[in-house]
Amino acid sequence: MEQIPILKMGDYLLVTIQVDMHDRLALTLQDDLTEKIAKTRARGVLIDISSLEIVDSFIGRMLGNIAAMARVLDAETIVVGMRPAVAITLVELGLSLPGVRTALNVEKGMSLLQGAGAEQENVNGLGER
Amino acid sequence: MDSNGKSRIPEMIARNESELLANWLREQLAATTLRGDLMKESELREQSRQFLNMVVRAASQQPGLDNISAPAWEEAREFLAGISRSRAHQGFSPSETATFVFSLKQPLFSLLRKELEGDPRKLADEMWVATALLDKLGLFTTEAYQKGREEVIVRQQQELLELSTPVVVLWEGVLALPLIGTLDSARTQVVMESLLQKIVETGAGIAIIDITGVPTVDTLVAQHLLKTVSAARLMGADCIISGIRPQIAQTIVHLGVNLTDVITKSSLADAFAVALRRSRMEITRAVNHG
Numbered sequence: 001m002e003q004i005p006i007l008k009m010g011d012y013l014l015v016t017i018q019v020d021m022h023d024r025l026a027l028t029l030q031d032d033l034t035e036k037i038a039k040t041r042a043r044g045v046l047i048d049i050s051s052l053e054i055v056d057s058f059i060g061r062m063l064g065n066i067a068a069m070a071r072v073l074d075a076e077t078i079v080v081g082m083r084p085a086v087a088i089t090l091v092e093l094g095l096s097l098p099g100v101r102t103a104l105n106v107e108k109g110m111s112l113l114q115g116a117g118a119e120q121e122n123v124n125g126l127g128e129r
Numbered sequence: 130m131d132s133n134g135k136s137r138i139p140e141m142i143a144r145n146e147s148e149l150l151a152n153w154l155r156e157q158l159a160a161t162t163l164r165g166d167l168m169k170e171s172e173l174r175e176q177s178r179q180f181l182n183m184v185v186r187a188a189s190q191q192p193g194l195d196n197i198s199a200p201a202w203e204e205a206r207e208f209l210a211g212i213s214r215s216r217a218h219q220g221f222s223p224s225e226t227a228t229f230v231f232s233l234k235q236p237l238f239s240l241l242r243k244e245l246e247g248d249p250r251k252l253a254d255e256m257w258v259a260t261a262l263l264d265k266l267g268l269f270t271t272e273a274y275q276k277g278r279e280e281v282i283v284r285q286q287q288e289l290l291e292l293s294t295p296v297v298v299l300w301e302g303v304l305a306l307p308l309i310g311t312l313d314s315a316r317t318q319v320v321m322e323s324l325l326q327k328i329v330e331t332g333a334g335i336a337i338i339d340i341t342g343v344p345t346v347d348t349l350v351a352q353h354l355l356k357t358v359s360a361a362r363l364m365g366a367d368c369i370i371s372g373i374r375p376q377i378a379q380t381i382v383h384l385g386v387n388l389t390d391v392i393t394k395s396s397l398a399d400a401f402a403v404a405l406r407r408s409r410m411e412i413t414r415a416v417n418h419g
Contacts, residue, residue, distance in 0.1 A: 080365065084325030087363040088318075096359035103365035104332055 004029050006036050012044040012113055013037065013075075014106075018051045026062040033066060037073045044113040045070050048106055050081030060095035067100040076116050078102065080109035136258045139188035141244050142181075142237075150181050152236035160232055162225040168216075176212060176229075183208055194262045197269065209266065210273040217277030226274045230267040237263070294320045296327040303404045304333045304366075305397065309342030317353035321360055328366045335404040336361055339397045341372030351386040358391050367407070369393070371400035 002025055007014040013036060015029070037045065047063070067077035080103045082090075090097065103109035142149060154177055157163065158170065183205040188194055190201035197206065209230070216226045237259050245252040294316070299305045306324055310316075324336060338357065343350065358368040371394040373381075381388060394400040405411060 079363075082363050082365070084322060084329060084360075084364065087325055087360040088321055090363055091356045091360045097363060102363055104328065104334065105365075108332075108334070108365065 002028075003032070006032060008036075008040055008042070011042060012046060012110070013040065013042045014046050014048070016048040016051075020054055021052065021059050021062075023058055026059055030062060030066055030069070034069050034073065037070055037075050042075050044076045044078070044116070046106065046109050046113060047077065047079045048081050048109075049079060049086070050083065050105070052086060053083065055086050055089055057093050057095060060090050060093060060097070064095070064097050064100060067097070071099070076101065076113060078109045078112055080104065080106050136194055136255060137244075138194060138241070138255055138259060138262075139185065141240060142188065143185045145240055146181060146185060149236050149240055150178055152239065153177055153181070153233050156232040156235055157228070160228050162222075162228045164221060164225055167219050167221060180205065180208060180212075181233075194258055197262070197265050206269065209270055210276075213270045213273035214277035214280075217274045218281065221274075223271055223274055227267050227270050230263060230270050234260070234263050290316060290319055294323050296323050298327075298331055298333070299337070299401060300405065300408075300410075302332070302334050302408050303401070304328065304331065304336040305339060305401075306336060307339045307342065307397075311345070312343060312350045312353050314349075314353065317357065321357045324357065325360060325364055328361060328364050333366060335367050335369065335407055337369045337371055337397065337400045337404060339372040339400070340370060340377075341374070341397070343372075343377075346377045346380055348384050348386060351381060351384070351388070355388075355391070367392070369400040369403060371395070371397045 002019070004015060004017055004019075004025065007016075013033070015033065017029075019025070033045065036042070045066075047066070049063075052059075063079060067079075070077045078101045079097070082102065101112065103112050154174060157173060157177065187197075187202045187205045192199055192201070196202075212229065213226055238256065241252060241255050241259065245255060293308075293310055295307070297305050297307070304324070304327055306320065308320065312320075324338075327333070328336065338354065340346070340354070346354075354370065358370070361368045369392045370388070373393055373395060392400075392403065394403060
């Protein structure tokens with residue numbers, strides 16, 4: 001069965017979507033990802049969709065759902081590398097993914113995650129020197 | 130028409146082609162709508178000769194003079210459309226263009242009268258056939274003229290669209306999009322596409338949309354702006370809207386448009402300052418070492 005690999009990098013999980021998403025695959029990813037977040041106690045999830053060319057309302061909603069679920073499991077989700085055409089399509093579909101953070105590429109997404117992580121540590125009093 | 134109802138006009142024209150052409154040209158050159166400044170007489174002569182030739186050829190085939198959309202008239206139609214289009218581009222008015230066909234009426238009627246002198250009934254029938262034919266050709270000319278003009282307008286619109294949406298790089302990672310003129314759906318689409326494309330190319334994290342040059346902001350324009358902002362955000366870039374004039378601020382509030390999720394600034398300079406702060410940069414006055 002087709003599966004999207006979920007890579008663990010330190011405290012973060014990296015998901016690179018390199019095939020066209022169909023509904024079943026999206027649901028599988030949702031299951032796998034939530035399970036993995038719980039198991040690894042990841043603090044952040046980076047979803048790279050730079051190879052994704054086609055989106056529909058289902059995939060759009062699924063991205064929003066994954067972000068919401070990850071937040072419940074105390075992990076921040078950042079969607080990176082969205083193509084212009086995909087962004088326009090989602091906006092036209094009325095899905096502006098309000099709860100999801102975005103970044104232009106993996107590098108920026110990672111620094112955003114690390115920044116957010118550092119802030120949280122400060123809040124918890126762990127990051128103080 | 131003869132006994133089997135067929136018009137004799139094609140045969141008459143073919144027999145008297147050169148005389149008809151001469152009369153027609155005289156008619157055209159005498160017409161008040163002649164534009165000697167836009168077109169040389171020799172060109173007009175050549176066009177008239179060719180067209181009459183095509184009419185003779187088309188009229189002699191099936192189904193004759195009744196139906197100018199038939200394949201037999203294809204050549205004549207294309208020729209006429211070409212003339213109309215080129216005249217539309219040259220700046221002829223519609224009536225000046227249509228005169229080309231309508232001025233053929235008088236010479237053709239004279240010809241009919243001379244040929245059918247002894248037979249009033251047939252003359253009336255043939256007159257009707259000729260009028261119907263020339264009217265159809267005339268209308269066709271006008272339509273082709275109109276189409277030519279519309280092509281010009283569409284091309285100009287496209288050029289304007291491309292000219293009116295520049296995306297400029299203000300600073301490393303900061304883009305500016307000065308909008309000038311009314312925003313409609315088509316333009317928003319172009320604006321959005323060029324902005325997103327530029328974000329990908331430059332890797333910019335902040336885009337400033339300046340609407341100083343947008344005359345009015347109604348709900349539709351506001352919605353278009355918000356769409357652009359959302360799309361940029363999905364790509365990972367923040368948007369700042371600047372250049373909101375006092376009247377526009379009032380309109381936005383009166384219309385109940387929700388701009389609370391977007392950073393708005395009154396001038397491009399303010400927006401730029403915010404953008405610099407966001408990207409953790411600052412501008413300082415140079416210390417004079419001299």
